[in-house]
Amino acid sequence: MPSRPDAITLETPCDVTVLPGFEEGHVSVQDEAAQLSAVLLGPVLAPRPGAHVLDACCAPGGKTAHLLEQFDINLTAIDSDNQRLARVEDTLSRLGVEAVLEHADATERDWWSGTPFDAILLDAPCSGTGVIRRHPDIKKLRRKDDIRPLAKLQRQLLDNLWPMLREGGTLLYATCSVLPEENGEQIEAFLARTPDAHITTPNDVAWGINSGAGRQLFPAQNSHDGFFLCQTRKAICLGAS
């Protein structure tokens, strides 16, 4: 995958705190595949200053921070894990950027003001099978039986968040999984039951392969993690005149 123009690759891994400029908020560390979330949302958010955006499963905040650094947006970032949410707060304060942070369950609606979002990032909880090279314990601890409940949660998240998106808005679904049940198959099923969802994932890109309606990246040696991205747009309903 070509390196991002705003990123550099470290040849030697090191503690983030010794990176020049880290404490001052000049740099952040993020896997190259994960950076594609902000890249894909670029054409949607860059021309729309002040866009009302939801980061639905935000902790520990890598993508939250990247979006806020790249775009002039009003971001609401929620997560159901309070301890992980505290890490988002630390990161945003280190970078000097702001979002509305809420401890909330994205399968519920009680936290939502009712104002539709222009864009939603759903970086869903998943098996983590794309990041085993960095977290080898996943290989040992993850069970086959875990996948069905995870896929069910992802389905609930998609179905609960979709009505919160405005007509013409964009939802980006992402996982760090390499399993079709959580990725291509999950999205195919979502499209089948959501007639106003239209795929806008670009397929003329130099990364990943087509998988269902999204793009699947597999972990690459000395390079990025396994990751899945699928971008959908909500149809604009033209009322009868």
Ligand SMILES: C[S@@+](CC[C@H](N)C(=O)[O-])C[C@H]1O[C@@H](n2cnc3c(N)ncnc32)[C@H](O)[C@@H]1O
């Ligand atoms: C893949 S991680 C998100 C990574 C994050 N987007 C980033 O870039 O740093 C998935 C997150 O979903 C959160 N989560 C799981 N179930 C949730 C739910 N029902 N509502 C909100 N967040 C949830 C987990 O606590 C976890 O922090």
